[in-house]
Amino acid sequence: MKTIYLSFIFLASSLFSYDVNSIPKNKEVWTDASVYLNHQFILMSGFGRAADYLCLYRSSDYKNFSNLKNNNVSVGYKAILDNPACGTAETNTPWIFKSEQASSNSDLVMEMFNPKETLDTRSKLILKEETSTANPYGILTLDYGLYLKSPQAALYGATFESTRLENNDIEFKSAVYVDQVVVSPIWSVGQASEFYGSKIIHTPNSGGKGSVSSFYWNGTGGNNFPNGTPAAVGTTNFEYNENYVRYHRVDGLGGGTTNDRCLKRNVHWSYVPHWFGYGIYDANGDRLGGGLNISVSFTGKDTAGNDFSGNIIITSGSSVSMNTVCKKVKDGTHLEGNTVCPGTLGQTHLPVDIGGEIYENFGLLNIPDGTVLVDSLSNEYYVRVLRPRKVYAEEPISSCASLTVPASMETPDHSFFNHPEQTIPKSGAILVNSYSSEPSKDIYASGNKYSKDLDQDGDGIANYIDAFATEPLKAIDDDYDGIEDSSDENVAQFIPAIDKKLELLLFSGYAK
Numbered sequence: 001m002k003t004i005y006l007s008f009i010f011l012a013s014s015l016f017s018y019d020v021n022s023i024p025k026n027k028e029v030w031t032d033a034s035v036y037l038n039h040q041f042i043l044m045s046g047f048g049r050a051a052d053y054l055c056l057y058r059s060s061d062y063k064n065f066s067n068l069k070n071n072n073v074s075v076g077y078k079a080i081l082d083n084p085a086c087g088t089a090e091t092n093t094p095w096i097f098k099s100e101q102a103s104s105n106s107d108l109v110m111e112m113f114n115p116k117e118t119l120d121t122r123s124k125l126i127l128k129e130e131t132s133t134a135n136p137y138g139i140l141t142l143d144y145g146l147y148l149k150s151p152q153a154a155l156y157g158a159t160f161e162s163t164r165l166e167n168n169d170i171e172f173k174s175a176v177y178v179d180q181v182v183v184s185p186i187w188s189v190g191q192a193s194e195f196y197g198s199k200i201i202h203t204p205n206s207g208g209k210g211s212v213s214s215f216y217w218n219g220t221g222g223n224n225f226p227n228g229t230p231a232a233v234g235t236t237n238f239e240y241n242e243n244y245v246r247y248h249r250v251d252g253l254g255g256g257t258t259n260d261r262c263l264k265r266n267v268h269w270s271y272v273p274h275w276f277g278y279g280i281y282d283a284n285g286d287r288l289g290g291g292l293n294i295s296v297s298f299t300g301k302d303t304a305g306n307d308f309s310g311n312i313i314i315t316s317g318s319s320v321s322m323n324t325v326c327k328k329v330k331d332g333t334h335l336e337g338n339t340v341c342p343g344t345l346g347q348t349h350l351p352v353d354i355g356g357e358i359y360e361n362f363g364l365l366n367i368p369d370g371t372v373l374v375d376s377l378s379n380e381y382y383v384r385v386l387r388p389r390k391v392y393a394e395e396p397i398s399s400c401a402s403l404t405v406p407a408s409m410e411t412p413d414h415s416f417f418n419h420p421e422q423t424i425p426k427s428g429a430i431l432v433n434s435y436s437s438e439p440s441k442d443i444y445a446s447g448n449k450y451s452k453d454l455d456q457d458g459d460g461i462a463n464y465i466d467a468f469a470t471e472p473l474k475a476i477d478d479d480y481d482g483i484e485d486s487s488d489e490n491v492a493q494f495i496p497a498i499d500k501k502l503e504l505l506l507f508s509g510y511a512k
């Protein structure tokens with residue numbers, strides 16, 4: 001059995017612990033996911049969420065449930081997963097997995113689906129070769145899509161592929177599409193979008209080089225994915241060895257190129273972007289909205305470890321207004337007390353070179369996960385850390401002297417998407433439940449799972465093919481609408497109508 005390891009460089013996700021047990025588990029304070037983002041995101045964006053999806057596959061216990069058949073037809077199985085532990089939003093419903101590997105040498109082919117009333121999530125993984133230290137990308141194809149059912153629209157799509165070249169180098173490519181409505185509800189479906197294309201050539205046991213192209217359309221003047229003129233477009237180019245990454249970014253519209261910067265790959269620190277990194281909830285567990293101006297007191301430590309006691313302002317359910325302070329990007333140490341970086345007027349993340357070290361302004365405080373903030377009327381606000389950022393330690397450029405940033409490579413366009421045609425397999429009871437020992441987190445099945453070959457409801461149909469494992473009069477629901485198919489007037493699966501836009505070319509009139 002092939003095994004899904006997880007050693008994509010640069011990528012990580014994490015679960016924070018929090019304790020708000022009196023609030024129902026379907027509230028946002030529980031279902032919002034913590035996702036580790038990267039401070040040097042222009043370098044990482046081409047990887048998309050590949051590591052998170054591989055984490056879901058790996059959590060599915062597929063080794064125990066591969067090659068499931070009923071009357072010689074392949075079937076799937078249901079799994080309740082701890083989605084936040086993989087850096088993804090809590091679905092509160094089972095995933096349906098299908099896993100097949102003909103022999104121990106053949107490809108492991110897996111699919112996963114999460115059909116819901118309004119949204120449909122589906123993914124396909126073909127694993128040809130496991131990841132290893134020499135090849136952190138493995139040899140694989142991974143597709144992931146999120147679709148709105150009515151009116152039909154693709155909200156998110158991603159294709160990741162790694163292959164072996166003739167000289168044994170590994171080529172990793174990706175294409176990622178994001179409808180901005182996924183990022184923020186202030187947008188309407190199809191109004192604004194992002195596209196990323198990346199290509200990396202990795203030499204095992206040595207290093208590699210690559211380019212990440214990013215496009216952002218805000219819909220102005222009807223400009224949109226794929227051929228409209230973007231509001232922002234650029235290419236980040238990099239070379240890395242086992243210890244360091246050297247990179248810069250070419251601004252596609254202005255034509256300028258940033259100075260080369262140098263990161264140490266295995267050293268990092270973290271902070272919370274105060275303008276969008278938090279989840280802030282009212283006493284009912286609902287996330288606050290926008291346009292707020294709530295003054296609350298905070299007593300704790302600033303990021304230099306000094307005592308802080310004073311007022312900060314909640315400006316939305318994601319953001320807190322606070323002072324910024326100049327810190328070294330290497331390790332987060334303050335330049336001098338709580339001053340801002342010279343010449344920056346406090347603007348966040350404008351790099352300043354001081355004696356060969358790079359400094360930027362960051363927020364003065366990291367408000368800890370689980371903090372309760374109180375306003376003058378004694379209203380309480382619960383704080384979660386939802387979007388912490390990992391900062392790779394920035395080194396003086398001399399540490400990267402042996403590396404040379406390559407010229408921009410050709411990166412995949414939207415024709416790279418595989419758009420696999422998928423049918424959700426027949427499945428039965430929940431066979432895997434990551435919340436067996438924490439049933440209160442599972443509002444769908446209370447932590448329950450069922451033995452594959454037993455017959456829980458005694459209707460003569462084994463659990464693994466009984467879609468209603470505890471209801472003896474029901475057994476089949478092949479269209480996943482919750483209605484037993486013998487009394488279902490319309491048994492038809494949702495099929496995403498995908499507009500591939502292949503008649504259009506990706507916008508190419510930008511500086512590379």
Ligand SMILES: [Ca+2]
Nearest residue numbers: 457459461466
């Ligand atoms: Ca049964």
Ligand SMILES: [Ca+2]
Nearest residue numbers: 468471472474
């Ligand atoms: Ca049944």
Ligand SMILES: [Ca+2]
Nearest residue numbers: 477483485488
């Ligand atoms: Ca049905």
